[in-house]
Amino acid sequence: MALSREQVAMRVAQELQDGYYVNLGIGIPTLVANYVPDGIEVMLQSENGLLGMGAYPTKDQVDADMINAGKETVTAATGAAIFNSADSFAMIRGGHVDLTVLGAFEVDQNGNIASWMIPKKLIKGMGGAMDLVAGAKNIIVTMTHASKHGDSKLLESCTLPLTGVNCVKKIVTDLAVLEVKDGAFHLIERAPGVSVDEIISKTAGKLLVEGDVPEMVF
Amino acid sequence: MALSREQVAMRVAQELQDGYYVNLGIGIPTLVANYVPDGIEVMLQSENGLLGMGAYPTKDQVDADMINAGKETVTAATGAAIFNSADSFAMIRGGHVDLTVLGAFEVDQNGNIASWMIPKKLIKGMGGAMDLVAGAKNIIVTMTHASKHGDSKLLESCTLPLTGVNCVKKIVTDLAVLEVKDGAFHLIERAPGVSVDEIISKTAGKLLVEGDVPEMVF
Amino acid sequence: MAGFDKVVSSYEAAMEGLKDGDTIIAGGFGLCGIPEGLISEIKRKQTKNLTVVSNNCGVDDFGLGVLLHDKQIKKIIASYVGENALFEKQLLDGEIDVVLTPQGTLAEKMRAGGAGIPAFYTATGYGTPVAEGKEVKEFDGRPYILEESITGEFAIVKAWKADRYGNLVFRHTAMNFNPMAATAGKITVAEVEEIVEPGELEPSQIHTPGIYVNRVIKGDFEKRIERVTTRD
Amino acid sequence: MAGFDKVVSSYEAAMEGLKDGDTIIAGGFGLCGIPEGLISEIKRKQTKNLTVVSNNCGVDDFGLGVLLHDKQIKKIIASYVGENALFEKQLLDGEIDVVLTPQGTLAEKMRAGGAGIPAFYTATGYGTPVAEGKEVKEFDGRPYILEESITGEFAIVKAWKADRYGNLVFRHTAMNFNPMAATAGKITVAEVEEIVEPGELEPSQIHTPGIYVNRVIKGDFEKRIERVTTRD
Numbered sequence: 001m002a003l004s005r006e007q008v009a010m011r012v013a014q015e016l017q018d019g020y021y022v023n024l025g026i027g028i029p030t031l032v033a034n035y036v037p038d039g040i041e042v043m044l045q046s047e048n049g050l051l052g053m054g055a056y057p058t059k060d061q062v063d064a065d066m067i068n069a070g071k072e073t074v075t076a077a078t079g080a081a082i083f084n085s086a087d088s089f090a091m092i093r094g095g096h097v098d099l100t101v102l103g104a105f106e107v108d109q110n111g112n113i114a115s116w117m118i119p120k121k122l123i124k125g126m127g128g129a130m131d132l133v134a135g136a137k138n139i140i141v142t143m144t145h146a147s148k149h150g151d152s153k154l155l156e157s158c159t160l161p162l163t164g165v166n167c168v169k170k171i172v173t174d175l176a177v178l179e180v181k182d183g184a185f186h187l188i189e190r191a192p193g194v195s196v197d198e199i200i201s202k203t204a205g206k207l208l209v210e211g212d213v214p215e216m217v218f
Numbered sequence: 219m220a221l222s223r224e225q226v227a228m229r230v231a232q233e234l235q236d237g238y239y240v241n242l243g244i245g246i247p248t249l250v251a252n253y254v255p256d257g258i259e260v261m262l263q264s265e266n267g268l269l270g271m272g273a274y275p276t277k278d279q280v281d282a283d284m285i286n287a288g289k290e291t292v293t294a295a296t297g298a299a300i301f302n303s304a305d306s307f308a309m310i311r312g313g314h315v316d317l318t319v320l321g322a323f324e325v326d327q328n329g330n331i332a333s334w335m336i337p338k339k340l341i342k343g344m345g346g347a348m349d350l351v352a353g354a355k356n357i358i359v360t361m362t363h364a365s366k367h368g369d370s371k372l373l374e375s376c377t378l379p380l381t382g383v384n385c386v387k388k389i390v391t392d393l394a395v396l397e398v399k400d401g402a403f404h405l406i407e408r409a410p411g412v413s414v415d416e417i418i419s420k421t422a423g424k425l426l427v428e429g430d431v432p433e434m435v436f
Numbered sequence: 437m438a439g440f441d442k443v444v445s446s447y448e449a450a451m452e453g454l455k456d457g458d459t460i461i462a463g464g465f466g467l468c469g470i471p472e473g474l475i476s477e478i479k480r481k482q483t484k485n486l487t488v489v490s491n492n493c494g495v496d497d498f499g500l501g502v503l504l505h506d507k508q509i510k511k512i513i514a515s516y517v518g519e520n521a522l523f524e525k526q527l528l529d530g531e532i533d534v535v536l537t538p539q540g541t542l543a544e545k546m547r548a549g550g551a552g553i554p555a556f557y558t559a560t561g562y563g564t565p566v567a568e569g570k571e572v573k574e575f576d577g578r579p580y581i582l583e584e585s586i587t588g589e590f591a592i593v594k595a596w597k598a599d600r601y602g603n604l605v606f607r608h609t610a611m612n613f614n615p616m617a618a619t620a621g622k623i624t625v626a627e628v629e630e631i632v633e634p635g636e637l638e639p640s641q642i643h644t645p646g647i648y649v650n651r652v653i654k655g656d657f658e659k660r661i662e663r664v665t666t667r668d
Numbered sequence: 669m670a671g672f673d674k675v676v677s678s679y680e681a682a683m684e685g686l687k688d689g690d691t692i693i694a695g696g697f698g699l700c701g702i703p704e705g706l707i708s709e710i711k712r713k714q715t716k717n718l719t720v721v722s723n724n725c726g727v728d729d730f731g732l733g734v735l736l737h738d739k740q741i742k743k744i745i746a747s748y749v750g751e752n753a754l755f756e757k758q759l760l761d762g763e764i765d766v767v768l769t770p771q772g773t774l775a776e777k778m779r780a781g782g783a784g785i786p787a788f789y790t791a792t793g794y795g796t797p798v799a800e801g802k803e804v805k806e807f808d809g810r811p812y813i814l815e816e817s818i819t820g821e822f823a824i825v826k827a828w829k830a831d832r833y834g835n836l837v838f839r840h841t842a843m844n845f846n847p848m849a850a851t852a853g854k855i856t857v858a859e860v861e862e863i864v865e866p867g868e869l870e871p872s873q874i875h876t877p878g879i880y881v882n883r884v885i886k887g888d889f890e891k892r893i894e895r896v897t898t899r900d
Contacts (some may be wrong), residue, residue: 544783544785548788551776552790552791553776553788553789553790554789554807554808554810554812555788555789555805555807555812556780556785556787556788556789557785557786557787557788558784558785559784573787575786575787575816576786578786580786580787584807606872607872608871608872611872639840640838640839640840640843640875641873643872
């Protein structure tokens with residue numbers, strides 16, 4: 001069965017390593033913070049200028065001057081640092097953030113990603129997404145494998161305006177975990193109860209399946 | 219009679235305006251700080267990362283962590299700011315410093331300056347001089363009008379490796395105050411008792427003298 | 437030190453000299469750390485044909501969004517404008533020009549503008565619509581695009597504390613774009629929560645040295661929050 | 669948070685992995701704010717063929733100058749080396765390569781290296797020997813030269829306080845090049861006067877966030893002064 005949003009986040013959280021500096025995008029990526037495995041500590045970077053993002057504040061702690069990149073009120077974790085946006089993106093662009101997790105509309109087999117614009121429909125802007133995909137050491141994309149209409153989001157070539165090129169290394173969808181390399185999607189794991197055939201049928205780009213594909217373990 | 223170093227500094231100090239941010243080079247320029255006219259306040263920038271350089275410390279105040287760009291121990295004036303060297307040169311390069319005063323080996327009639335290198339003789343490095351001449355809103359050069367051997371330092375074209383091009387606007391020597399514009403030195407003032415003829419004889423570059431040239435007033 | 441006292445006592449004085457067609461660089465991220473009173477003054481003055489450089493354009497009735505009602509903004513350079521329906525309408529109607537710019541590139545463009553760096557290379561946006569018409573150059577086998585710096589006639593920023601010399605300290609994440617914006621204005625105006633005497637701010641903990649700041653005004657801030665999120 | 673504890677207890681551990689031919693970016697201005705113990709450790713290790721990027725090269729018997737005695741430095745990128753007779757001798761004898769770089773360009777090259785900016789334009793050095801072989805481009809009618817960023821295998825910096833996560837605070841003008849150097853090393857080592865617990869440093873007054881720092885060691889500093897100047 002397709003994973004819930006929470007399960008996608010849980011699976012992404014398995015990719016975390018102790019001591020990682022991580023930037024989590026809005027939506028499912030934000031949920032990843034709730035599932036950091038035992039014995040592992042990560043520090044969250046928020047691109048408006050915060051390294052060491054803490055929990056949401058209690059009602060009494062709410063402070064208009066303390067927000068994250070999603071414009072939500074947050075707290076600073078113990079040992080946090082706060083800096084200006086140029087310094088924040090110097091950190092991101094310079095490759096100092098270990099992992100970025102973000103959503104997307106489409107990803108293609110060359111690791112290109114489209115996540116910020118649907119012509120004539122959605123023109124909100126790219127925010128920090130282009131910097132994040134250009135700068136992070138490692139990028140994981142989370143999204144549903146196909147649209148509500150059943151159209152695959154894993155394509156031979158993105159159709160929407162790109163956010164970045166040749167940058168996505170790993171994708172966690174509601175159906176599968178895939179690596180992107182050498183011009184193809186490589187199926188690594190499948191959601192419990194989801195067949196390889198279903199994944200094949202919902203992947204429009206070049207998909208490589210080698211041997212038995214294990215189910216995700218939670 | 220030719221001016222003393224102190225008198226050159228006094229004359230330069232007359233160029234200061236209230237509210238000026240000023241960077242003073244090593245040597246005579248440093249002395250300018252001692253002659254700031256009454257009723258005028260300036261703030262001194264030291265390019266290692268200090269805006270609001272104060273007096274030298276008393277013996278008890280000496281602190282190895284508190285030095286100026288000449289590596290002398292200094293104090294911070296009330297209201298000073300301290301920052302890193304990239305920020306300091308952002309300030310300089312970005313044209314935020316109102317006036318830079320520095321020494322030179324040679325200046326030419328196009329406002330080119332040579333101040334950092336004598337091939338095969340002196341290879342200490344340019345330090346911040348190239349940034350200062352490229353970035354400051356206004357530059358005054360102080361130097362002796364001629365070398366000990368009597369060779370003019372105000373040339374048609376600099377012979378030594380340049381520090382910057384088309385940047386010097388005003389020169390205060392031991393003999394004269396000159397403006398540099400339109401490819402010529404313009405004689406503005408002469409040192410008390412120094413004749414126009416002497417200045418002409420010691421200026422190798424194109425020199426324009428219009429009307430009576432007043433003596434400097436101290 | 438009279439020559440360095442940057443404090444002004446009215447918003448009129450704070451924004452004096454702003455004229456039609458000017459470029460304004462504004463600090464703030466969303467509604468966090470924005471110079472509320474300076475924005476109101478720009479609305480009051482009804483200055484038109486403005487180019488606004490800011491990460492966001494506020495919301496319909498707060499922040500820079502209030503300048504949309506009377507069509508004071510001709511062009512905006514921003515990274516994210518998704519919180520603002522009026523903005524979207526004017527954009528679709530062709531009444532406003534928008535140059536969407538990646539957030540980090542925007543921050544760096546402001547910094548470069550203040551730092552005398554006319555252009556810099558970044559990998560951000562390579563291969564995307566952002567790269568259109570821009571020079572591409574490879575370094576170490578990777579392609580980068582050339583991005584030019586931004587400066588403006590005015591910069592408006594919001595700080596926590598200022599001393600009379602214009603030294604600024606920002607509070608928490610209300611810092612955001614404010615320090616860079618402060619460097620990129622020909623005239624930089626800081627609206628602050630508190631004005632202190634020179635010497636009260638620790639020199640090495642000043643975020644924006646006073647050399648960048650031309651005017652300081654004490655403001656009253658609503659500090660509206662876009663998304664109040666709490667835990668129990 | 670074990671994964672973020674950057675504190676090491678020996679200089680051997682602090683400089684572990686440094687090898688012949690590496691590039692070291694060093695903080696400090698003159699003898700002010702230099703990582704004295706890390707420099708001694710490099711001398712002790714006798715690592716050779718080093719490229720050193722630092723504003724200065726110390727004096728004959730202190731600072732980076734001590735690495736000259738055994739000819740450990742192959743090349744230095746610096747803005748001012750005038751305080752060091754041994755350096756001048758090795759340079760004239762052709763035993764050491766020197767790339768003299770304007771101070772502000774050097775600071776910006778380090779910052780750019782850490783910030784993922786491979787190159788930037790500056791007017792500094794245009795028309796001088798510094799511009800030789802560099803691309804020139806006009807912006808707004810003024811010519812600028814293209815300068816490339818610098819990174820290194822190691823960065824060595826000196827801070828006043830560090831917390832265990834590697835967040836750094838610098839003291840007075842001992843800040844100088846240290847914050848930029850810290851961003852430009854593949855491995856960045858900070859030698860500090862005091863180590864405190866996470867949370868003791870005010871987040872918005874940290875000069876270098878811990879993300880840039882791989883190792884922290886508590887040092888003892890002589891803090892030699894080049895020019896003691898006093899008033900009565």
